[in-house]
Amino acid sequence: MSDKLTEICETKRDEVEERKAVASISTLDAHAVHQSAPRGFEAALRRKAADHFALIAEIKKASPSKGLIRPDFRPAEHAKAYERGGAACLSVLTDAPYFQGHEDYLMEAREAVSLPVIRKDFMVDPWQVAEARAIGADAILIIVAALDDTLMAEIEAAAHERGMDCLVEVHNEAEMERAARLTSRLIGVNNRNLKTFVTDIGTTERLAPLAPEGTLLVAESGINAHADLQRLSQCGARTFLVGESLMRQSDVEAATRALLEG
Numbered sequence: 166m167s168d169k170l171t172e173i174c175e176t177k178r179d180e181v182e183e184r185k186a187v188a189s190i191s192t193l194d195a196h197a198v199h200q201s202a203p204r205g206f207e208a209a210l211r212r213k214a215a216d217h218f219a220l221i222a223e224i225k226k227a228s229p230s231k232g233l234i235r236p237d238f239r240p241a242e243h244a245k246a247y248e249r250g251g252a253a254c255l256s257v258l259t260d261a262p263y264f265q266g267h268e269d270y271l272m273e274a275r276e277a278v279s280l281p282v283i284r285k286d287f288m289v290d291p292w293q294v295a296e297a298r299a300i301g302a303d304a305i306l307i308i309v310a311a312l313d314d315t316l317m318a319e320i321e322a323a324a325h326e327r328g329m330d331c332l333v334e335v336h337n338e339a340e341m342e343r344a345a346r347l348t349s350r351l352i353g354v355n356n357r358n359l360k361t362f363v364t365d366i367g368t369t370e371r372l373a374p375l376a377p378e379g380t381l382l383v384a385e386s387g388i389n390a391h392a393d394l395q396r397l398s399q400c401g402a403r404t405f406l407v408g409e410s411l412m413r414q415s416d417v418e419a420a421t422r423a424l425l426e427g
């Protein structure tokens with residue numbers, strides 16, 4: 166194993182092979198018919214970002230870099246608090262081995278609110294897109310560093326076929342160039358290096374000018390306060406993905422409002 170992201174993706178590939186033996190894509194798609202239609206993740210962000218900051222609020226129990234973040238973890242309650250606090254969308258971590266996540270958390274959170282929800286997981290196979298829709302996800306994450314161009318495009322196509330949006334995540338200049346080859350124009354700059362965990366919000370400032378025309382840029386990770394939103398808005402970022410700093414607060418609703426309003 167060379168780094169954490171590689172390790173996580175190797176574990177994920179094994180997990181997906183086991184799951185594929187239990188449910189085919191057509192079984193998952195048949196199941197997805199019973200879900201409500203995708204809620205329009207990117208559209209909700211674009212609407213909010215047009216006149217204010219747009220927040221993707223993350224439901225995150227634990228992480229490889231920080232361990233347990235929220236001991237009294239209640240996905241539906243956190244989802245409602247985020248919605249009341251003004252979030253535009255939710256992100257729910259479903260990876261179990263490294264984030265103590267679960268598919269049930271996404272289903273519980275989405276059921277409790279009317280916000281669109283992204284499944285935050287490590288996509289390594291188009292099969293996972295069918296699974297994401299079957300549990301109700303409105304969008305998926307594509308981590309450019311984890312995929313080659315062909316697989317990235319296949320995963321994006323599988324999402325679009327099902328009416329889902331893609332948040333395409335980059336961390337450096339070369340990844341931004343590769344992201345531009347996809348059709349999605351919802352691009353997240355992860356301020357956290359997923360190989361070393363070093364986090365620097367200056368990463369968004371460095372990469373923002375390189376985003377392709379028409380991009381809705383999302384600044385991800387390491388965002389703690391309203392002042393960070395104001396700082397990042399100077400480089401054109403008006404959409405933010407925030408997990409840990411909100412999940413550590415006892416009053417999640419008030420913290421969400423304070424982050425957005427100052």
Ligand SMILES: O=C(O)c1ccccc1NCC(=O)[C@H](O)[C@H](O)COP(=O)(O)O
Nearest residue numbers: 228229230359385386387388407408409
């Ligand atoms: O959060 C981690 O430690 C982590 C480690 C390895 C891969 C991914 C990781 N996090 C996923 C995310 O991108 C964040 O959960 C998300 O951007 C929110 O970040 P934060 O506000 O810093 O919790």
